[in-house]
Amino acid sequence: MSTENNCFFCNTKCEVFQTPDHHLANTYRCKYCGEYILLQKGLSEVYDIREPSDKFKIACILNERRLKKLVGIAFDNKTNKEKKICGFPLVSVGDILDEFPKKASDFLNRTLLNLSRLTAGPFDCISRDDMKENEHLLLFNQNRKTRDAFLLELAEQGFIRFNIGSSTLFILTTKFWEMVENLQKTEVGNKRAFVAMWFDKSMDDYYKNGVKKAIEDAGYVPVRIDLQNFNEKICDEIIAEIKRTKFLIADFSGMRTGVFFEAGFAKGLGREVIFTVRKEDIEGLNEHFDTRQYNHIVYDSPEDLRKKLYNRICATIV
Ligand SMILES: [Zn+2]
Structure with missing residues (x-):
């Protein structure tokens, strides 16, 4: 049973109905904000919004998501995209507000x-x-x-x-x-994730069972260009791929100069870069380059890398 009501965020008349299989949640279907879910209780972050401009900003983001044909949002006090209500990931108000354009x-x-x-x-x-x-x-x-x-x-x-x-x-x-x-080319729908790393035999397992699987689990396609085929030189193909990529994984194990270049180039283009390094390489890395502000994922096995990288991709790549 649905009833006529107003959208919580943009105040347009919209359908509101009890979320299937969730007695304590309502689904809103707004012609601008698309579909979203609000729990009836305990959702202080949403119900306590006093600033009309915050509601407006959230409506803008929801409207943009609808136009992009993205799945709806189930609002919660904390983001947990792995948990879903009716297929809608749990996202906090703060994280949605963060998506509002700033520059x-x-x-x-x-x-x-x-x-x-x-x-x-x-x-x-x-x-x-x-x-x-x-x-x-x-x-x-x-x-x-x-x-x-x-x-x-x-x-x-x-x-x-x-x-x-x-x-x-x-x-x-x-x-x-x-x-x-x-x-x-860089918008959502772009599923490319460029991997910059040392292509040494010792890294094969970390790539196959760590990086590659984490990227695929998160719904992206890993793109890797084996530097050895290009005599370890940065070639036009790498530059073109980084321009096309949605985000970049930079793994500093082995400290290849190419990886530093590719990470810097991607950052300069405004792409998200996720830094990773094998546990045994972290000291050497800190000795030579100060990249500590980038909050590296430090891993000790391919499985460890897969899990941590997957979580980071889900948390940072929209
Ligand atoms: Zn609305």
Whole structure:
């Protein structure tokens, strides 16, 4: 049985019904925020939100997730993505708020991606008047005034173009689509995980039963280019693969200079880098390079590496 109610985050009228097989949880189905689950009790983190801007930010993220066709969220006081309610991972309010764009470039890039998901084809017109009340969620802008100012800026930058004589109808320009195609390479849906490590026989087992399995368990595809085939030189293929990757695993066992380069290059591109090192190599690493601020995963067996790396991927890669 579902009842008409309001979305907890964006306040739009939405369906609310008891979560199947969970007497103490409600599923919300909002046309902007998609589906999410709220426990009826003990969810102080959610029910105590006083800041309307926090609710707005959460609605933006949920709306973005819906457009990306990602699975819904079951809110809890602590994130535990391995645990699920009706297939929805448990995620805390803090972790969702953390996904809200922080830098101007994030606002711009994610807005462009959201707009691209609204159209049926590249040169479809979008009507500003047709953007309904809560569609400002798409632009991460809280009200109509800032949304309109942002759209004018997008036009000024050449990403959108208003039809001649119209201040409401606009198209997405060739410049827009070029930018979106570049952004899509690193967006969700990109399942590539580049592995930078020492390709020595002593590392085979750690790769096969540790790194590779952890990446696959987390739903990604490991990409590894054997440096030995390239005389240990950084080649164009490696550079191209790192540009394409969603995140990078840098394993410092054996301290290969290539791994330092690849980790630095990926970080410079803004990719998430996960640092790992074999227990017996940690001292040597600390002696030569100060990478301690990066919180390495230290492991003593392939199984240990698989477990720790899997948990880290689930916790840090969205
Ligand atoms: Zn909503």
